[in-house]
Amino acid sequence: MRLLRAGRWITAIALLGLAGVYVRALVYTPVERMQGLAQKIFYLHVPAAIWAETAMVLVGVASVFYLFLKDPRLDRFAHATAEVGTVFAVLMLTTGPIWGKPIWGTWWTWDARLTLALFLFLLYVGYLLLRSAVADPASRARFAAVLGICGMALVPFVHLSVYLFRTLHPMPIVLKPSEPSLPGSMLATFALSWGVFTLLYLGFVLQRYALSYLNEQLEAAGGSSA
Amino acid sequence: MRLPDSVRHAWAVAAKDLLVEFRSRTGILSAAVFVVLVLMVFNFGRDPTAIPNIVLAPSILWVTFTFSAIIALNRAFQLELENQALDGLLLAPIGRSSIYLGKLVANLVFVAIVEVIGVPLVALFFNVDLWSRIGPLAGIIALATIGFVAVGTLFSAMTVRTRFAELLLPVVLLPFMILPLAWATLATTRVFAGRPLSEIGDWLKMLAGYDIVFVVLALLLFPATVNE
Secondary structure, three states, rough: HHHHHHHHHHHHHHHHHHHHHHHHHHHHOEEEOOOOOHHHHHHHHEEEEEEEEHHHHHHHHHHHHHHOOOHHHHHHHHHHHHHHHHHHHHHHHHHHHHHHHHOOOOOOOOHHHHHHHHHHHHHHHHHHHHHHHOOOOOHHHHHHHHHHHHHHHHHHHHHHHHHEEEEEEEOOOOOOOOOOOOHHHHHHHHHHHHHHHHHHHHHHHHHHHHHHHOOOOOOOOOOOOO | OOOHHHHHHHHHHHHHHHHHHHHHHHHHHHHHHHHHHHHHHHHHHOOOOOOHHHHHHHHHHHHHHHHHHHHHHHHHHHHHHHHHHHHHHHHHOOHHHHHHHHHHHHHHHHHHHHHHHHHHHHHHHHOOOHHHHHHHHHHHHHHHHHHHHHHHHHHHHHHHHOOOOHHHHHHHHHHHHHHHHHHHHHOOOOOOOOOHHHHHHHHHHHHHHHHHHHHHHHHHEEEHHHHH
């Protein structure tokens, strides 16, 4: 299976890159003056958060095309992306509190951004649960596509809400309309980390996609899937 | 003047659902009793000397509406599963979007009845003067209800044909209800506190935007949930 092998290679390279990000973040990037070492988690938290959200949008886009083209590959891709998005959402939700404890003095607050991050995660869980609850593959793909499109439509509302609610969470400092307000060396580390997370996303999705495909072949051949 | 066919068909679907409901009255009665019970649970789950009623009332109101709406939505397509009524409905010479609109209207009426029962009970149990603020409150309730019932009607058409239907609907629907719910609760808090209406403008705009986006989306997506 070429895809599976490609996915494994990309993931392996990305994991090596992740080690590189750690080294660069800890050794070659200056320590933030106010937050100290706790700020280092930014290089994991923000790329994970960006990909967790992007993945939701990709699920939605793949779902729109699936409803028009009825191509099973699109459904497989949506499923794979949703699973990887869930993993990144978990990463975002675990690194956030680890940073929050020393900086805010609490693991969790019911701040708008945290709450919304949590329900992005719940959206993914709902999507995956819905998939697992439908036995017929054709209905499963259609139902999942409907939910995926609604999920994508929800993302802009989440963003608008963040600006409306009073919030404790730092405002975006990299992805914002004006220039990023981050010193050059930190921005470089962040860019490296973002690249590594992109590779991780690709590697995971390729492997998951290939697995879904193999699973379907097995089901079609009369075996039971795991 | 003749109404467009799609509207007449939608009304026929809604009228059928409401007729079934009013003949048996099981659903609406259970939902009404459920509202009373949830309010009672809230009454025991708080310390009245620590938190003033007026602070807690908006949350109680909206949590109660959320749970009752989910119960109402679960039943929307359950009705159609008996004797393969859904197949009959799909075979009828009417557009899929008319079926959706009909179901949406029936659900809205059902949830509205539950809310009409719930609001005075909240006023009574938690000693809030609602009468002077009934206009803005009705606006908030209408805007929020349309939004989450639109999404819920779409989702219940899917979940009803899955395993664990009653459990799955809240799991997929609640993430979509949280936002309108949060906006509505914040707006209600300001209305109860007697703040000027200009303060809730932003929340009402968000609610209206949510309604428009999801009603249109649901109309477009509904065929995908029922076509074989």
